Amino acid sequence: MTKRTAPYLFCAPFILTFAIFMVYPMIDMIYRSFYKLEGIRSYRFVGFDNYHRIATDPHIGNAIWTTLGFTAGIVAVNLVLPLLLALALNNKLTPFRNLFRSAFYIPALTSVVVAGIFFRLFLAGNADTPLNAAMRLFGKEPREWLFDTKMTGIVALVLTSTWRWLGLNILYFLSALQTISRELYDAAHVDGANTLQRFRHVTLPGIRPIILFVTTILTYGGLRMFGESYVLWNGNTPGDIGLTIVLYIYRTAFGQFDMGYASAMSVLFFLLLMVLNFFYIQSMGIGSRREER
Amino acid sequence: MKRLRAILALSVLTTAMLAGCSSSGSDDTGSGNSSGGKQTSEAKQQSANGGKTPLTFWTYVEQHSEFFQDAAKTWNEKHPDEQIEIKTETYPIEEMHSKLLITLQSGDGAPDIVDVNVARFSDFMQGKEKVFVPLNEVIEPEKGSFLEPVLDIYKYDGNYYGIEYHVGSPMMFYNTEILDQAGVKVEDIVTWDDLHEAGKKVLQATGKPIITFEVKDSWSYYIMAGERGGDYFDEKGNTIIDSEENAKTLAFMLEMLKDGTAVTTPGGGFHTEEYYGFMSKNGAASMLECMWYMGRFTDYMPELSGKIRMAPPPVWDANSVYPVFGGTATSVTTLSKHQDLAVRFLAEAKISAEGAGKIWNVLGFDPLRWDIWGTDVMKQDNKFTQYFGKDIFDIVIGMKDKFHTSNITASPKFSLANSLVAGDILFKVLSEKSETPEEALKSAADQIEKAK
Secondary structure: OOOOOHHHHHHHHHHHHHHHHHHHHHHHHHHHOOEEEEOOOEEEEOOOHHHHHHHHOHHHHHHHHHHHHHHHHHHHHHHHHHHHHHHHHHOOOOOOHHHHHHHHHHHHHOOHHHHHHHHHHHOOOOOOOHHHHHHHHOOOOOOOHHHOOHHHHHHHHHHHHHHHHHHHHHHHHHHHHHHOOHHHHHHHHHOOOOHHHHHHHHHHHHOHHHHHHHHHHHHHHHHOOOHHHHHHOOOOOHHHOOOOHHHHHHHHHHHOOOHHHHHHHHHHHHHHHHHHHHHHHHHHOOOOHHHHO | OHHHHHHHHHHHHHHHHHHHHHHHHHHHHOOOOHHHHHHHHHHHHHHHOOOOEEEEEEEOOHHHHHHHHHHHHHHHHHOOOOOEEEEEEEOOHHHHHHHHHHHHHHOOOOOOEEEEEHHHHHHHHOOOOOOEOOOHHHHHHHHHHEOHHHHHHHEEOOEEOOEEOOOOOEEEEEEHHHHHHHOOOHHHOOEHHHHHHHHHHHHHHHOOOOEEEOOOOOHHHHHHHHHOOOOOEOOOOOEOOOOHHHHHHHHHHHHHHHOOOEEEOOOOOOOOHHHHHHHHOOOOOEEEEEHHHHHHHHHHOHHHOOOEEEEOOOEOOOOOOEEEOOOEEEEEEOOOOOHHHHHHHHHHHHHOHHHHHHHHHOOOOOOOEHHHOOOHHHHOOOHHHHHHOOOHHHHHHHHHHHEEEOOOOOOOOHHHHHHHHHHHHHHHHHHOOOOOHHHHHHHHHHHHHHHO
16 A cells, blocks of 8 residues: 555545445436336336426425525524623623533433424414413414414424524534633723624624634525424424425425425425535635635 | 556455445355245244244334234234244334335335335335235135225225225214203204304304314315215326315315304314313314224323213215225235235234224224124223223214225325325415415315326
């Protein structure tokens, strides 16, 4: 083994597993998107039929709307809220800091199924659920929160996901905050900067990489939302409330065995993500010459 | 040159990995012909299990796996020289069906015996190659005492590819406490119009609705529409989801919702924690489901014990039928290495009179064998007779001649149709009221046609 061949050998296990479990299924998916499963083993070639169907499917628009709405919501809420909480938890004046730190993190350890069932019951339409009981105090009628409108569906998804994801995001921001040198704050203080100015000119630039990182994982977490939506509505989303793109693809493939159509949707979804990815990479300047220098 | 060596090294590694993958398979067929190899491996398997033949059984209902474990015990007592060991695996419903599809596609890893949901059954019956073993030889001798409309659900070209657990007789569950307060008698409710009128009395006396309609699940609507001949597909699999019968049924439901004699189900369906809570607090005076829903009452609504009275569902007119569509078939896969044994075991477990008795006493289902309905086996003390009284099967006997097969397995698009009814039609028409019955049904029919 020479110095030149060694890297190939070391990379081989990854490349092979990647090729077998990622590249091959993806190529197969593109191939299947032109076919229709009939029975168990026979596929019939249907050309672009599956793609034409996407254009007229009334559920697609709703799924895209829910997915994008959820993504926007989760990015906005999960950037601001964890940052504020991290600032509070980083402040030495906050009492019981360590207790709160672990308390916020615990939901991240629960399974999506458990959290989903809890929120399903919390948002249920019975008059005696905590939420409806609270609404009654304000003189409002009990509501079926999960079956109200597409918007409440998105809010329910954001709420459930935030509850689970918050702790982890706080952790990211906390660790970032702790990397900012104390001296910078002292210098800003000496220069007469007030709290807000210190936050704007010292803290924010200091945690910029983490903000970008969190935004990225939230965006992709949002676009591929499946678990919470599946559990909250118990696999059935009446009136497409809470129907995300991935859930729709899953249901088409495994609920109805419509593999060709599900493949076609996946191909388009993949292209959509690639376009987003491209813009994201462009705007961050990743891989550009400027970065290399 | 160095590059070439690297490629060589890589390919050696690949070959080694692939060889590692397939080495387990070469044991069986490495020497001699393949059938000889198979036999030796079977013999090996048997000796490893203490002489018992292993059979795998997949299901998505925990109770069914207990039922089959129990059946295996009985089998082993009766057949000392043909011992079996049943290995049951329970998965969530969708996961089980997709796993089954994938194993049947790949030709490896499929179970010997499997539960298949009735709404998914036709998915597996498409194409020329059959994946399930015909059960004619065990069903036909007993056919006379079986309810044929339910047997026929799984009949394709004269062959039975699955055997159902239960009839799933449509059943009305009345809360007599609420009805008594309004002075309404169960016997007086014969037609749906009677129910509507009684609902007005109940509403006036108690402020409660007489019935709840599902908006997230389809089965109570399927029964109501089926009574007057409505269905999603005809016998040949043509889409009739937008039929006049279906539209009329939705219009009737809308009318009851409008005057408050009916409400939409809390939680959207009958199988939700919200609904159990609602009903156990005397939320509504009745509900329409299949007979096996008894188990939900005994397990989740014990407060209502003694208050619930079962009765045949209201009808539309003298021509109405009671649609039956079972729920879960058990089949033997053609990939099973012990097909004959699996079929005979399945017959003893579910087709024999003893097995049918257990379907009632262990699972709480109405068995397909009607010749035992009138016997004392069905009046034994169990949690259902304690809750609903001893005469449960007298009701079913009275309905028997009106049972009618639904075309639930006529089209592979049934699962799509069912999800459109449960997810779109009922919600948009009854809850959101954003579409008329005709609009919602037409849109669903279009989507099904495009998916064909």
